[in-house]
Amino acid sequence: MAVYKRGYRRYRGPLTGRWARFMVLPRHAWGRLYQQRLVILLTMAAMVWPVLCAGFIYLTNHAELLQGLEQEFRQFIQVDGRFFSIFMYVQAGFAVFLAALAGPGLIAPDLANNALPLYFSRPLSRWSYALARLMVLVGMLSVVTWIPGLLLFGLQVGLAGGWWFWSNWMLGAGMVAGFLLWLLVLSLVAMASSAYVKWRVVAGAVSLAFFFILSGVAEMINGVFRVTWGHMIDPAWAVNQVWCALLGVEPPDGPGAWTSALALAVLMLLLAAVIERKLRPVEVVT
Amino acid sequence: MTATPVVELENLKVRLGRREILHGITCRLGVAGTGKAVGLLGPNGAGKSTLILTLLGFLKPSAGRARILGLDCRHSRGEARSRIGYMPENDAFIGDMTAVAFLRQMAELSGLPPEAALEKAHEVLFHVGLGEARYRELRTYSYGMKQMAKLAQAIVHGPELVVLDEPTNGLDPAARRRMLKLVGEMKTEQGMSVLICSHLLRDIEQVCDEAVIMRDGAIVHQCNLEEERRSNRRFVELEVTGDDRNLRAALPEIGAEGVPEGGGRWRIVLPAGVELEAIWGLAGRQNLLVRKLAHRRDTLEEIFLKAMGHLAHTPGEHVGT
Numbered sequence: 026m027a028v029y030k031r032g033y034r035r036y037r038g039p040l041t042g043r044w045a046r047f048m049v050l051p052r053h054a055w056g057r058l059y060q061q062r063l064v065i066l067l068t069m070a071a072m073v074w075p076v077l078c079a080g081f082i083y084l085t086n087h088a089e090l091l092q093g094l095e096q097e098f099r100q101f102i103q104v105d106g107r108f109f110s111i112f113m114y115v116q117a118g119f120a121v122f123l124a125a126l127a128g129p130g131l132i133a134p135d136l137a138n139n140a141l142p143l144y145f146s147r148p149l150s151r152w153s154y155a156l157a158r159l160m161v162l163v164g165m166l167s168v169v170t171w172i173p174g175l176l177l178f179g180l181q182v183g184l185a186g187g188w189w190f191w192s193n194w195m196l197g198a199g200m201v202a203g204f205l206l207w208l209l210v211l212s213l214v215a216m217a218s219s220a221y222v223k224w225r226v227v228a229g230a231v232s233l234a235f236f237f238i239l240s241g242v243a244e245m246i247n248g249v250f251r252v253t254w255g256h257m258i259d260p261a262w263a264v265n266q267v268w269c270a271l272l273g274v275e276p277p278d279g280p281g282a283w284t285s286a287l288a289l290a291v292l293m294l295l296l297a298a299v300i301e302r303k304l305r306p307v308e309v310v311t
Numbered sequence: 312m313t314a315t316p317v318v319e320l321e322n323l324k325v326r327l328g329r330r331e332i333l334h335g336i337t338c339r340l341g342v343a344g345t346g347k348a349v350g351l352l353g354p355n356g357a358g359k360s361t362l363i364l365t366l367l368g369f370l371k372p373s374a375g376r377a378r379i380l381g382l383d384c385r386h387s388r389g390e391a392r393s394r395i396g397y398m399p400e401n402d403a404f405i406g407d408m409t410a411v412a413f414l415r416q417m418a419e420l421s422g423l424p425p426e427a428a429l430e431k432a433h434e435v436l437f438h439v440g441l442g443e444a445r446y447r448e449l450r451t452y453s454y455g456m457k458q459m460a461k462l463a464q465a466i467v468h469g470p471e472l473v474v475l476d477e478p479t480n481g482l483d484p485a486a487r488r489r490m491l492k493l494v495g496e497m498k499t500e501q502g503m504s505v506l507i508c509s510h511l512l513r514d515i516e517q518v519c520d521e522a523v524i525m526r527d528g529a530i531v532h533q534c535n536l537e538e539e540r541r542s543n544r545r546f547v548e549l550e551v552t553g554d555d556r557n558l559r560a561a562l563p564e565i566g567a568e569g570v571p572e573g574g575g576r577w578r579i580v581l582p583a584g585v586e587l588e589a590i591w592g593l594a595g596r597q598n599l600l601v602r603k604l605a606h607r608r609d610t611l612e613e614i615f616l617k618a619m620g621h622l623a624h625t626p627g628e629h630v631g632t
Contacts, residue, residue, distance in 0.1 A: 033435050035502075036468055040423065041419075046422055050416075053419075134405055138402065139399070139403045143399070145369065146474075147392055147417070148390070148392045149392075149420055307369050
């Protein structure tokens with residue numbers, strides 16, 4: 026019978042499990058995000074560089090194609106830590122813009138429309154809500170970061186053979202871990218700015234400006250006090266330092282990987298506290 | 312075995328900052344599964360919204376305990392929330408979603424499988440009168456339509472208890488009537504328990520079976536409106552023109568008692584088994600022209616005013632029972 030003819034009846038059927046309920050927000054959010062033309066365009070643009078890198082890997086594994094090149098250049102083009110770090114820098118840049126584009130639309134509208142009481146009056150805790158929103162961003166950014174990275178790693182293993190995997194598996198693991206760290210920082214920044222600034226466009230600008238401003242402040246501190254520890258407040262620099270350690274690449278001068286990791290942990294805790302403070306079903310004014 | 316109350320409070324205290332808002336409330340409201348409505352009344356600042364937010368688990372009690380459908384509001388929050396629907400007072404929606412998409416998401420969050428959620432979203436939107444507008448974005452809705460969409464999201468998953476915070480606020484008379492009709496149907500046809508928080512006594516009187524009056528963070532009165540309505544059958548309001556000076560002495564002829572309120576208005580208490588026709592007859596014999604003769608209807612208003620301390624006693628009360 027047509028819905029409009031039969032009238033309302035209470036639902037008394039089976040209910041879904043906890044995991045299925047948790048995935049409702051990410052599923053619906055992904056559905057809406059990928060309806061935005063700009064998100065699709067940026068995601069597609071972010072795939073160009075991995076395709077070029079795949080071509081590079083193919084080239085390095087076919088010695089016959091490199092016959093005419095000089096020995097020095099042939100030694101230069103190798104799939105190693107430096108190759109993956111360059112791949113990561115480019116993809117990380119795309120991830121920043123994607124996070125700034127998609128992140129603010131996740132929490133800001135819920136806060137602006139006072140929708141949180143509707144979510145939290147259902148079997149969904151504040152932490153589940155925050156994790157679900159985090160998952161939306163991490164999932165979306167994974168498509169342009171560690172997933173193509175892992176595919177490139179797999180391509181290299183497939184072309185070079187098993188010996189290459191056994192001597193370089195740390196590169197693959199380091200790349201995935203490094204990307205996940207960056208995605209976590211990006212997602213938390215996007216969510217925190219989205220939670221604080223209810224206007225979506227401004228929230229996007231704030232999450233972009235966050236990195237540039239902190240980078241500028243860090244340079245100012247270093248310049249004024251003639252130190253290098255100012256870099257610790259620059260999340261992009263700190264993440265790069267951790268990546269260098271994970272990929273075995275020469276790091277830039279400044280605080281070491283562990284100190285940078287600690288600085289990132291503190292930053293992430295602060296961002297989580299900001300999100301926790303704003304994600305409340307009711308604002309209590311005392 | 313005792314029936315599970317819809318809401319059970321045991322010495323419930325809630326503190327916001329340094330201020331105690333609810334001062335040790337103890338009460339049992341409604342019986343789960345009976346499809347009855349409980350009205351929560353009180354002036355601004357009485358603690359109604361704080362109580363509702365505590366029942367939903369949004370606020371933590373500083374002492375005591377609150378149970379909803381037999382489940383502790385803090386410790387069994389998830390299970391309790393899967394069995395209730397909540398319609399907040401203020402605007403609450405996701406503006407850039409269509410009504411169907413919004414309701415589907417809300418139903419899925421409450422645990423309905425995706426297909427069932429979509430079906431129920433359509434069904435409930437037709438039920439509340441938004442069928443034709445269900446593919447429109449919520450931000451394009453009028454205020455009345457948003458109120459209906461809020462009600463729809465509260466019942467889309469078929470909860471056992473629906474908590475409505477000022478459901479008729481800002482509605483025009485026709486929309487208000489429709490909202491109250493829907494609330495009435497929810498309890499009578501769907502067997503849902505309803506907890507309504509409202510300033511409007513008429514709304515509570517029209518749809519509720521039980522009423523609780525709050526003042527300064529405490530419950531000052533609790534009454535069963537069904538019983539009040541039954542007892543109201545004995546209380547009659549009469550308005551006559553003519554010389555009614557002898558009416559008081561004549562009323563005992565039919566076993567009734569009454570008090571004049573001036574201007575030809577009377578409050579009369581009928582004994583059991585005596586109907587309104589007896590008053591007509593008596594008025595005729597006294598050569599009085601009856602302008603109004605009806606069972607008393609404004610009981611809740613009187614109860615409320617008494618509870619607030621604005622009325623010493625119900626007029627005519629001392630001559631009754």
